[in-house]
Amino acid sequence: MDEPITRMSTEQCWDFLDRHELGRLAYHLLEEVHIVPVNYAVDRDHSGHRTLLFRTAEGSKLIGVVMNADVAFEADEMLDDAATSVIARGRARVLDEVEEHRAENVPLRPWVATPKYNVVEVEITEISGRHFELSRPWEHMIP
Amino acid sequence: MDEPITRMSTEQCWDFLDRHELGRLAYHLLEEVHIVPVNYAVDRDHSGHRTLLFRTAEGSKLIGVVMNADVAFEADEMLDDAATSVIARGRARVLDEVEEHRAENVPLRPWVATPKYNVVEVEITEISGRHFELSRPWEHMIP
Numbered sequence: 643m644d645e646p647i648t649r650m651s652t653e654q655c656w657d658f659l660d661r662h663e664l665g666r667l668a669y670h671l672l673e674e675v676h677i678v679p680v681n682y683a684v685d686r687d688h689s690g691h692r693t694l695l696f697r698t699a700e701g702s703k704l705i706g707v708v709m710n711a712d713v714a715f716e717a718d719e720m721l722d723d724a725a726t727s728v729i730a731r732g733r734a735r736v737l738d739e740v741e742e743h744r745a746e747n748v749p750l751r752p753w754v755a756t757p758k759y760n761v762v763e764v765e766i767t768e769i770s771g772r773h774f775e776l777s778r779p780w781e782h783m784i785p
Numbered sequence: 786m787d788e789p790i791t792r793m794s795t796e797q798c799w800d801f802l803d804r805h806e807l808g809r810l811a812y813h814l815l816e817e818v819h820i821v822p823v824n825y826a827v828d829r830d831h832s833g834h835r836t837l838l839f840r841t842a843e844g845s846k847l848i849g850v851v852m853n854a855d856v857a858f859e860a861d862e863m864l865d866d867a868a869t870s871v872i873a874r875g876r877a878r879v880l881d882e883v884e885e886h887r888a889e890n891v892p893l894r895p896w897v898a899t900p901k902y903n904v905v906e907v908e909i910t911e912i913s914g915r916h917f918e919l920s921r922p923w924e925h926m927i928p
Contacts, residue, residue, distance in 0.1 A: 664868075666859050668811030668820040675818050677811040677857040679870045714820040716809050725807075727822045 650771030655728045656692055658717065658771060660684050663749065665694075665717035667764075669734070670710040671702055678703055682715075683748035685763070694730070694764040695737075695745055704760055707734035713764055728771035730764075737761040793914030798871045799835055801860065801914060803827050806894060808837075808860035810907075812877070813853040814845055821846055825858075826891035828906070837873070837907040838880075838888055847903055850877035856907055871914040873907075880904040 650658070659665075659682075668677045682696040694715060698704050707713060711733040718727040737744065737760075745761040793801070802808075802825075811820045825839040837858060841847050850856060854876040861870040880887065880903075888904040 664861075664863055666809050666811075666820065666861075668809075668818045668857065670818055674855055674874065675811045675813055675857045676874070677809065677820065677859045677872060679859065679861050679868075712817055714811065714818045716820045716822065718807075718809075718822050720807060725822075729820060731817065731819070 646775045646777055648773045650726075650728070650773055652769055655730075655769045655771040656684065658719075658726060658728050659694070659730075662717050662719065665715055667696070667703070667734075668714040668716075669703065669706040670712060671706040672709070676702065676706060681750065682717075683745075683750040685744055685748050693766065694732075695748060695750055696762055696764075697745060697750060698760050698762055700759070704736065704762070707762060708736060711735060715764060715766075723776050725774040725776055726771065727774075728769065730766045730769040732764045732766040732768070734762050734764045737763055789918045789920055791916045791918075793869075793871070793916055795912055798873075798912045798914040799827065801862075801869060801871045802837070802873075805860050805862065806892065808858055810839070810846070810877075811857040811859075812846065812849040813855060814849040815852070819845065819849060824894055825860075826888075826893040828887055828891050836909065837875075838891060838893055839905055839907075840888060840893060841903050841905055843902070847879065847905070850905060851879060854878060858907060858909075866919050868917040868919055869914065870917075871912065873909045873912040875907045875909040875911070877905050877907045880906055 665682050667680045680696045682694050685695045686692050713734045715730045742761045808825050810823045823839045825837050828838045829835050856877045858873045885904045
């Protein structure tokens with residue numbers, strides 16, 4: 643049987659993140675873990691170094707990453723016969739006003755036209771991805 | 786302008802979770818926050834009380850929830866003109882052998898036929914959901 647799960651290279655993981663815009667951010671808020679969906683974009687500096695950017699309004703997400711920068715991020719795609727999931731961990735920080743313009747140069751698009759004022763950058767320290775060929779074994783079960 | 790974001794009732798949140806099977810679990814691992822995609826199912830006891838179940842192999846996810854039961858969970862759906870996201874927080878525990886059969890009675894379906902040995906239950910303490918009418922404001926921008 644072919645291996646149904648393949649590990650993606652770091653480059654394949656970044657390519658996947660480049661091609662998507664919806665992810666989920668997990669962060670600490672005091673002693674709790676929280677998770678929220680985020681629209682994100684991959685930013686790239688002159689040397690090709692990549693980070694993730696997203697916008698956020700004032701709120702627990704922002705307070706959480708200011709108090710504890712340790713975050714995890716996930717983006718995935720589920721098709722009929724395959725699924726892909728990329729997981730990253732890193733350090734988040736709120737960009738200062740001088741840097742906020744970076745969010746204008748990437749396709750960082752909000753779902754709705756609610757104003758969002760802060761830009762958060764995640765410096766990625768670990769990234770991994772898995773691609774699943776979906777056997778959906780239950781569909782082949784004979785009752 | 787109509788409000789583009791509507792809050793879902795607790796019942797609407799559970800209905801959404803009932804109709805989906807892929808979510809993401811955020812959990813503590815020592816001082817870090819981690820996130821993984823999970824196939825889950827909603828279980829219901831005789832009194833109608835609902836919890837989330839998922840299967841997992843031995844690994845960091847299992848170690849994490851054994852060491853710190855505090856977890857967060859998210860499931861979402863993105864359509865062309867609307868998006869929905871349900872977020873929950875709760876306490877996770879590994880079911881003992883006597884209880885594992887509960888996973889047989891719910892549509893808890895793995896993506897691939899890799900054996901997964903442990904069943905984790907999440908007792909939900911907070912649940913909320915938001916429905917977004919997607920204006921995709923960038924599509925209406927005149928260059």
